Amino acid sequence: xxxxxxxxxxxxxxxxxxxxxxxxxxxxxxxxxxxxxxxxxxxxxxxxxxxxxxxxxxxxxxxxxxxxxxxxxxxxxxxxxxxxxxxxxxxxxxxxxxxxxxxxxxxxxxxxxxxxxxxxxxxxxxxxxxxxxxxxxxxxxxxxxxxxxxxxxxxxxxxxxxxxxxxxxxxxxxxxxxxxxxxxxxxxxxxxxxxxxxxxxxxxxxxxxxxxxxxxxxxxxxxxxxxxxxxxxxxxxxxxxxxxxxxxxxxxxxxxxxxxxxxxxxxxxxxxxxxxxxxxxxxxxxxxxxxxxxxxxxxxxxxxx
Amino acid sequence: xxxxxxxxxxxxxxxxxxxxxxxxxxxxxxxxxxxxxxxxxxxxxxxxxxxxxxxxxxxxxxxxxxxxxxxxxxxxxxxxxxxxxxxxxxxxxxxxxxxxxxxxxxxxxxxxxxxxxxxxxxxxxxxxxxxxxxxxxxxxxxxxxxxxxxxxxxxxxxxxxxxxxxxxxxxxxxxxxxxxxxxxxxxxxxxxxxxxxxxxxxxxxxxxxxxxxxxxxxxxxxxxxxxxxxxxxxxxxxxxxxxxxxxxxxxxxxxxxxxxxxxxxxxxxxxxxxxxxxxxxxxxxxxxxxxxxxxxxxxxxxxxx
Numbered sequence: 001x002x003x004x005x006x007x008x009x010x011x012x013x014x015x016x017x018x019x020x021x022x023x024x025x026x027x028x029x030x031x032x033x034x035x036x037x038x039x040x041x042x043x044x045x046x047x048x049x050x051x052x053x054x055x056x057x058x059x060x061x062x063x064x065x066x067x068x069x070x071x072x073x074x075x076x077x078x079x080x081x082x083x084x085x086x087x088x089x090x091x092x093x094x095x096x097x098x099x100x101x102x103x104x105x106x107x108x109x110x111x112x113x114x115x116x117x118x119x120x121x122x123x124x125x126x127x128x129x130x131x132x133x134x135x136x137x138x139x140x141x142x143x144x145x146x147x148x149x150x151x152x153x154x155x156x157x158x159x160x161x162x163x164x165x166x167x168x169x170x171x172x173x174x175x176x177x178x179x180x181x182x183x184x185x186x187x188x189x190x191x192x193x194x195x196x197x198x199x200x201x202x203x204x205x206x207x208x209x210x211x212x213x214x215x216x217x218x219x220x221x222x223x224x225x226x227x228x229x230x231x232x233x234x235x236x237x238x239x240x241x242x243x244x245x246x247x248x249x250x251x252x253x254x255x256x257x258x259x260x261x262x263x264x265x266x267x268x269x270x271x272x273x274x275x276x277x278x279x280x281x282x283x284x285x286x287x288x289x290x291x292x293x294x295x296x297x298x299x300x301x302x303x304x305x
Numbered sequence: 306x307x308x309x310x311x312x313x314x315x316x317x318x319x320x321x322x323x324x325x326x327x328x329x330x331x332x333x334x335x336x337x338x339x340x341x342x343x344x345x346x347x348x349x350x351x352x353x354x355x356x357x358x359x360x361x362x363x364x365x366x367x368x369x370x371x372x373x374x375x376x377x378x379x380x381x382x383x384x385x386x387x388x389x390x391x392x393x394x395x396x397x398x399x400x401x402x403x404x405x406x407x408x409x410x411x412x413x414x415x416x417x418x419x420x421x422x423x424x425x426x427x428x429x430x431x432x433x434x435x436x437x438x439x440x441x442x443x444x445x446x447x448x449x450x451x452x453x454x455x456x457x458x459x460x461x462x463x464x465x466x467x468x469x470x471x472x473x474x475x476x477x478x479x480x481x482x483x484x485x486x487x488x489x490x491x492x493x494x495x496x497x498x499x500x501x502x503x504x505x506x507x508x509x510x511x512x513x514x515x516x517x518x519x520x521x522x523x524x525x526x527x528x529x530x531x532x533x534x535x536x537x538x539x540x541x542x543x544x545x546x547x548x549x550x551x552x553x554x555x556x557x558x559x560x561x562x563x564x565x566x567x568x569x570x571x572x573x574x575x576x577x578x579x580x581x582x583x584x585x586x587x588x589x590x591x592x593x594x595x596x597x598x599x600x601x602x603x604x605x606x607x608x609x610x
């Protein structure tokens with residue numbers, strides 16, 4: 001058995017499956033491919049989700065999806081055949097609304113029409129920040145220019161980006177994602193956006209918290225680490241978080257993001273996966289599998305199911 | 306009299322005007338403000354250009370304008386009242402066409418409809434590079450996505466950007482410029498664009514060459530510098546190029562770009578100028594003037610006109 005740099009037991013993939021407590025799944029490109037209408041379920045993924053739900057593992061869904069409200073998005077997944085409920089799904093928009101409330105900010109929205117109802121109760125008068133989501137066809141020159149003018153007119157411009165993906169795959173090909181427009185506005189206004197969504201550690205921690213880990217306490221322990229030469233609480237956190245596995249098709253945002261938080265990260269060869277991902281200079285997945293069905297079979301077989 | 310780091314006489318602005326051989330003017334924001342129809346001439350600029358033409362100074366116009374062919378663009382300037390001919394104006398598109406020919410490349414174009422005729426004679430079948438210009442309303446999600454798909458499908462993706470400006474000012478407000486979309490595609494495809502236009506030194510040198518300096522010889526001298534401990538030819542180049550002044554409204558692309566090539570750079574307080582430019586951490590203009598008319602009066606009065 002290998003040991004990690006904390007000197008702790010570190011069985012690699014799929015050996016780590018034995019000690020897993022929970023699994024976090026990305027949605028688009030793992031469960032289904034988006035496209036015309038509801039898109040299409042990836043073969044074997046409906047059954048794979050069912051098997052995970054029937055196991056003793058905790059299961060959450062963590063997505064950078066921002067083209068629809070959480071309710072409408074989950075309804076689509078259910079129409080595709082997935083047994084998923086709203087409370088299990090974590091998209092960036094509700095997290096962004098919490099940040100706005102906390103900091104007293106009023107957003108100008110550059111998002112998909114389908115996401116607008118999520119912000120119905122949010123004060124958007126006289127905006128003092130901009131939120132950019134995966135607006136797709138709404139990324140017109142006019143709309144990007146409008147967001148730019150709001151930012152450049154602010155004394156302290158604040159830009160939130162709901163994810164930072166480069167592109168995603170729909171049934172008719174690759175499509176530019178929100179990160180591309182985040183970079184465009186960053187350059188136009190000479191600023192750095194705050195990312196809400198994967199791979200932000202804050203975002204992953206909100207999911208871990210919901211799984212029974214306590215992120216606020218952990219953040220406190222993180223601070224303790226700065227002053228304490230013997231950080232037993234940090235090790236405790238590390239030991240727990242290592243028992244969570246993220247499965248996604250995005251090497252940087254899913255796999256890299258999860259690993260950065262101490263989780264394991266496995267990449268599927270569906271969705272936006274490209275063979276070049278397996279030779280990436282900075283991020284190496286703990287495992288690479290053909291699809292979700294294969295990952296789930298490997299996990300459950302390691303656990304003796 | 307100050308001396309520069311080559312130990313040569315370096316009279317600052319406006320003292321340097323005495324020894325000037327030539328002046329390069331930016332167009333948009335210096336001669337006129339673009340907008341509805343032809344835009345509007347900036348007060349005093351028509352007369353200022355006339356005075357420069359009547360002086361003993363060489364005069365060229367160097368622009369990152371890519372919304373029209375050179376012929377149509379110059380016709381617009383003439384309608385506004387400027388006495389300017391096509392051979393005096395240097396925009397990026399003709400320089401890009403020369404690069405395509407030299408390297409045997411076939412472009413996919415993401416440019417303004419008005420620029421398309423400039424590329425009429427260029428082979429665009431089965432493209433192996435992308436050229437992005439100031440496409441304005443053509444920067445739709447669909448068009449940016451199409452350019453992205455061409456690039457991501459190439460084994461060795463090559464992206465040319467006709468300038469790298471962040472934004473420019475039209476009569477109805479600030480507008481996003483090509484650099485913003487260059488950054489977007491750079492991020493989407495994880496590559497670095499080649500800039501054709503200001504502030505590229507190659508681009509500035511093509512203008513200097515037309516003024517009677519010989520850039521090909523100079524490039525050769527530049528190489529000599531690497532091997533020769535006594536670079537008299539380099540000093541000769543430096544002495545000549547210091548006698549050319551660039552006047553523009555863009556601190557980074559006009560002033561900084563010119564200074565990087567050894568020229569003097571003066572910024573006008575018209576066009577996209579913002580007061581914050583005068584406190585920029587990296588680029589300090591040799592002089593800042595209210596407008597072109599003031600700059601020309603200062604130059605000519607130093608020269609005893």
